[in-house]
Amino acid sequence: MKTRITELLGIQHPIIQGGMHHVGFAELASAVSNAGGLGVITGLTQRTPELLAQEIRRCHAMTTRPFGVNLTFLPTVTSPDYPGYIRAIVDGGIKVVETAGNNPQQWLPALHEAGIKVIHKCTSVRHALKAQAIGCDAVSVDGFECGGHPGEDDVPNFILLPRAADELRIPFVASGGMADGRSLVAALALGAEGINMGTRFIATQEAPVHEAVKQAIVAASELDTRLVMRSLRNTERVLNNAAVERLLEKERRLGAALKIDDILDEVAGVYPRIMKEGAMDAGAWSCGMVAGLIHDVPTVQQLIDRIMAQAHQLITERLARMVA
Ligand SMILES: Cc1cc2nc3c(=O)[nH]c(=O)nc-3n(C[C@H](O)[C@H](O)[C@H](O)COP(=O)(O)O)c2cc1C
Numbered sequence: 001m002k003t004r005i006t007e008l009l010g011i012q013h014p015i016i017q018g019g020m021h022h023v024g025f026a027e028l029a030s031a032v033s034n035a036g037g038l039g040v041i042t043g044l045t046q047r048t049p050e051l052l053a054q055e056i057r058r059c060h061a062m063t064t065r066p067f068g069v070n071l072t073f074l075p076t077v078t079s080p081d082y083p084g085y086i087r088a089i090v091d092g093g094i095k096v097v098e099t100a101g102n103n104p105q106q107w108l109p110a111l112h113e114a115g116i117k118v119i120h121k122c123t124s125v126r127h128a129l130k131a132q133a134i135g136c137d138a139v140s141v142d143g144f145e146c147g148g149h150p151g152e153d154d155v156p157n158f159i160l161l162p163r164a165a166d167e168l169r170i171p172f173v174a175s176g177g178m179a180d181g182r183s184l185v186a187a188l189a190l191g192a193e194g195i196n197m198g199t200r201f202i203a204t205q206e207a208p209v210h211e212a213v214k215q216a217i218v219a220a221s222e223l224d225t226r227l228v229m230r231s232l233r234n235t236e237r238v239l240n241n242a243a244v245e246r247l248l249e250k251e252r253r254l255g256a257a258l259k260i261d262d263i264l265d266e267v268a269g270v271y272p273r274i275m276k277e278g279a280m281d282a283g284a285w286s287c288g289m290v291a292g293l294i295h296d297v298p299t300v301q302q303l304i305d306r307i308m309a310q311a312h313q314l315i316t317e318r319l320a321r322m323v324a
Helices: 002-007 024-036 048-061 082-091 104-113 125-134 157-167 181-189 211-219 242-259 260-267 271-275 289-293 300-324
Strands: 016-017 039-042 067-073 096-101 118-121 140-143 173-174 195-197 225-228 234-239
Touching: 016 024, 016 039, 024 039, 024 048, 024 067, 024 300, 039 048, 048 067, 048 082, 067 082, 067 157, 067 242, 082 104, 082 271, 104 118, 125 140, 125 157, 140 157, 157 173, 181 195, 181 300, 225 242, 225 260, 242 260
Parallel strands: 016 195, 039 067, 067 096, 096 118, 118 140, 140 173, 173 195
Antiparallel strands: 225 234
């Protein structure tokens, strides 16, 4: 399939794997790229720029296809060494960067000078237009149903994507709630040039996370996610578990007085315990409503082949029949 995104990124299928903390390692990124999509290493999961450089080298050894790096700009007090991470990306020969979080404007010249395409992930048309104005090459439009941080506007993709299509000149991919060929065809119909998936890629053979994480996604329905940290304006969609229930109880009790310090036990540094050790109740971890559409743990190649086959079949048979 040829779209503005496959052309821009030099990939076979319009399917991107979004950056995921303690999931987006070389094993998953290379598997997605080898299957014809765009795999993405999560920059900040690597604690230092040197470790990121090493992870990029590891990924190059596993695939000859293009892959990207996610750089999330967090509103933290002590900022990570972003110039160092950018250097590791440029020196590592990376050609695509997925930015997320705060405005990436100050980092664009260095990335563009190195011939790197920048896809900014945003949760509103307002932010997508800003990304276009500052020179991003594409955007990833993340609807309210997405795993991770859906922003504070709560606009689902059936509205957000056509709104983005009406306003944007640069190409965009649909992110949040994407799982199969139906998602891809719907996203294309709504104006997107491809899809970005997070949760769906965790439940694959190659995702380097504990089996319990994959099984938790398979077992979950679309009713099993919760929104946490709303009052801190740092809303995150997570899979419900004992820690999340505890966190929500604190949110109810403390109301507007809630501080991040009150919930550190449930949110700080919990990812390695969950993703690596499979301690499923150790804390809150991002998961999309799309869990309700995930019923198996295929290889990445099987997943992507299946998505593309279903999309082709939908377009050439079901939809074609309707207009024949
Ligand atoms: C476990 C997990 C961790 C994530 N970590 C990050 C991250 O570190 N940076 C980022 O930009 N997005 C992160 N995301 C968001 C994904 O890149 C993607 O935008 C999102 O999962 C899309 O929604 P979906 O899960 O419905 O496919 C994360 C998502 C999940 C499920």
